Amino acid sequence: MPIEAVKRETAQKISAIVAGCGSAGVNILASSRSGRRITVDSSPSADLRLDRVLLSASETDASVMKRTDHPFLEKFRRLSEGADVVMIVAGLGGFAGGAASAAVARAARALSLPVISSVALPFDVEGASRRAAARKSLELLADSSSITVPFENSIINQTMPNVRMTRALDIMNRIVVSPLEEVMQYADTSFLEGIARRKFRGTYAVTHASGLEWERKGAQSIVAEFGADAAALSRMHLFLSMSRGMENSAERLGEEVAGKLEGCDVTVWVRDAEEEGHNRIGALGLR
Ligand SMILES: Nc1nc2c(ncn2[C@@H]2O[C@H](COP(=O)(O)OP(=O)(O)OP(=O)(O)O)[C@@H](O)[C@H]2O)c(=O)[nH]1
Ligand SMILES: [Mg+2]
Numbered sequence: 598m599p600i601e602a603v604k605r606e607t608a609q610k611i612s613a614i615v616a617g618c619g620s621a622g623v624n625i626l627a628s629s630r631s632g633r634r635i636t637v638d639s640s641p642s643a644d645l646r647l648d649r650v651l652l653s654a655s656e657t658d659a660s661v662m663k664r665t666d667h668p669f670l671e672k673f674r675r676l677s678e679g680a681d682v683v684m685i686v687a688g689l690g691g692f693a694g695g696a697a698s699a700a701v702a703r704a705a706r707a708l709s710l711p712v713i714s715s716v717a718l719p720f721d722v723e724g725a726s727r728r729a730a731a732r733k734s735l736e737l738l739a740d741s742s743s744i745t746v747p748f749e750n751s752i753i754n755q756t757m758p759n760v761r762m763t764r765a766l767d768i769m770n771r772i773v774v775s776p777l778e779e780v781m782q783y784a785d786t787s788f789l790e791g792i793a794r795r796k797f798r799g800t801y802a803v804t805h806a807s808g809l810e811w812e813r814k815g816a817q818s819i820v821a822e823f824g825a826d827a828a829a830l831s832r833m834h835l836f837l838s839m840s841r842g843m844e845n846s847a848e849r850l851g852e853e854v855a856g857k858l859e860g861c862d863v864t865v866w867v868r869d870a871e872e873e874g875h876n877r878i879g880a881l882g883l884r
Contacts, residue, residue, distance in 0.1 A: 600848065600851035600852055600854075600855045600862075600863045600864070600865065601862040601863055601864045602864050602865070603847045603848050603851060603864075603865045603867060604784075604785070604787075604864065604865070604866050604867065605867050606783060606866070606867065606868045606869075607785050609785040609786060610781070610782075610785065611681050611682055611780065611781055611784055611785065611786060611788065611789065612633075612679055612680050612681045612682075613631070613632040613633065613680060613681065613682050613683070613684050613777075613780075613781050614632060614633045614634075614635060614676065614677050614680040614682075614683050614684065615629055615631070615632040615633065615634050615635070615684040615685075615686065615777060616634075616635050616636075616637050616645075616683065616684065616685050616686070616697075616698075616701045617629075617634065617635070617636045617637065617638075617686050617687070618637045618638070618685060618686065618687040618693070618694050618697035618698040618701060619637075619638055619687050619688060619691055619692075619693035619694025619695070619697055619698070620638060620688070620691070620693065620694070621687060621688025621691070621694055621717060622636075622637070622638070622685075622686050622687035622688065622694050622697070622698070623636045623638055623640075623643070624688075624766065624770055625686040625687070625688070625717070625770045625773050625774055626686055626774075627770070628767070628770040628771050628774050629686070629774045629777070629778060630778070631777075631778050631781040631782060632684065632777070632781055633680065635676060637651070637697040637698075637700075637701060638693050638697060639693050644676070645672065645673075645676070645697075645701075647693050647696060647697055650668050650669050650672075651669055651696070651697065651700045652696055652700070653667070653669070654667055654669035654670070654700035654703060654704060655695075655696040655697070655699040655700040655703070656699075657703060658703070659703045659704075659706035659707040659741060660707070662703055662704060662707040663707040663708075667704075667707075669700060669704055670704050670707055670708070673701070673704040673705070673708070674704075674708060677705070677708065677710065680710060681710070681711075681786055681789055682710060682711050682712070682713060682780075682789055683701065683702070683705035683710050683711070683712050683713075684712070684713045684714070684715070684777045684780075684781075685698050685701055685702060685712060685713070685714040685715070685716070685738070685742070686714075686715055686716065686773055686774060686777070687714075687716045687717070687738075688716065688717040688718075688719070688750070689716050689717070689718055689719070689730070689731035689734040689735055689738075690718065690719040690723065690727040690728065690730050690731035690734070691727075691730075694716075694734070695730070695731075695733075695734030695737070695738075698714065698716070698734070698738050699734070699737045699738055699741070702714065702738055702741035702742055703741050705741070706741045711743040711789050711792055711793055712741060712742040712743055712744075713742065713743060713744045713746075713776075713777060713780065713792075714738050714739070714742040714744070714745045714746065715745075715746040715748070715773050715774065715775075715776050715777050715799075715801075716735065716738065716745070716746070716747055716748065716773065717747075717748050717749075717750050717769055717770075717773050718731045718732075718735070718747055718748065718749050718750060719731050719750060720750045720751050720754065721751045721754075735747055739796060739798065740796070742796065743792040743793065743794070743795050743796065743797065744792055744797045744798075744799045744881075744883065745796075745797070745798055745799060746776050746798075746799035746800065746801055746881070747798075748769070748772060748773050748801075750765075750766075750769055752769075753765040753768055753769050772801075775801060775803065775879065776799065776801040776879070776881050779834075779836040779866075779879045779881065780834075780881075782836075782868070783836045783866035783867075783868060784834070784866055788834070788866075791832070792883075797832070797883040797884065798883070798884055799881055799882065799883050800823060800826050800830075800881075800882045800884075801879070801880065801881050801882075802819060802822035802823060802879075802880045802882075803877070803878065803879045803880065804818045804819050804822065804877075804878050804880075805875070805876065805877050805878070806818065806876050806878065807874060807875065807876055811846075811876055812846055812849040812850040812853055813849075813853050815850055815853075815876065815878050816850055816853030816854045816856075816857065817853075817857075819835070819854060819878055819880045820854060820857045820858065822880070823880075823882055826882065826884070827857070827858060827882070828858075828859075829884045830858055830861045830882040830883065830884050831860070831861055831862065831883060831884055832861060832862045832863075832864070832882070832883040833854060833855075833858060833861050833862070833863045833864070833880060833881070833882050833883070834864050834866065834880070834881045834882075834883075835850065835851065835854065835863065835864070835865045835866065835878055835879070835880050836866050836868075836878070836879035836880070836881070837850060837865055837866065837867050837868070837876065837877070837878050837879075838867075838868045838869070838870040838871075838875075838876070838877045839867070839869070839870050839876040839877075840869070840870055840873050840874055840875075840876070841869050841870075846876075847865045847867045848865070850865060850878070851863045851864075851865040854880075861882075
């Protein structure tokens, strides 16, 4: 299967508003360097305060919100003026993050803006009821999002068992915000046209490759990262930063990946690497 496209970085960047929802969302937002950032939480210092109006919005269908010109919609319309997309970060399982992310996603939908959500799910040790609450919030959020990328906080314990909690959360926060930053840094508005009115579940991975045939090694390692999910992917966006002057490499990488993922459209977004000889590949798989 041929690759869908190789797209070079252009000036037509996406204009995004990134909403950090709940305590974890506010923390995750702090590790983001791109986009127009707003906080949505119960704290008085939040840009959007979790109050009765926001709570009611979290329980109101986008179509009803639009039709009745819900007061939260009015607020959100002003905040999101000029944005092409609304991005949401949160840790699910608590109260604020679930309600705030649902309200923001529904308001964005009511304004016909695509939503990309990237969220953390509770550590195993937090218990079954918290994990069940997180699952419920995730389904609600995914119902109003064009792309939803869930991350298990527990992956940190599994991959780095000896790191302290605060450090683990810092690392997780960088990971959770990564797919959103990739889209903001690499993609143009054609990315958004491709996800409009869709509800994709996303998986994100990143790898580095260098040396001879790095394209083949990089493709192998990316596909391995997706494990059993790879077969179910319908789209793959690769965010490639590589040395200047290797024009054919992006195409080769895309073809290597496409060759391993039957029936999956592969798009490669390319930027020049800051470091010579250092090829970084971010991958957002959608199903
Ligand atoms: N990755 C990450 N996860 C966090 C962080 N803080 C909390 N969490 C996770 O997010 C879940 C929700 O926690 P909070 O964000 O504190 O809860 P909240 O949404 O503010 O809800 P309430 O404060 O209970 O109203 C927790 O169960 C943790 O698993 C953080 O800084 N980073
Ligand atoms: Mg909180």
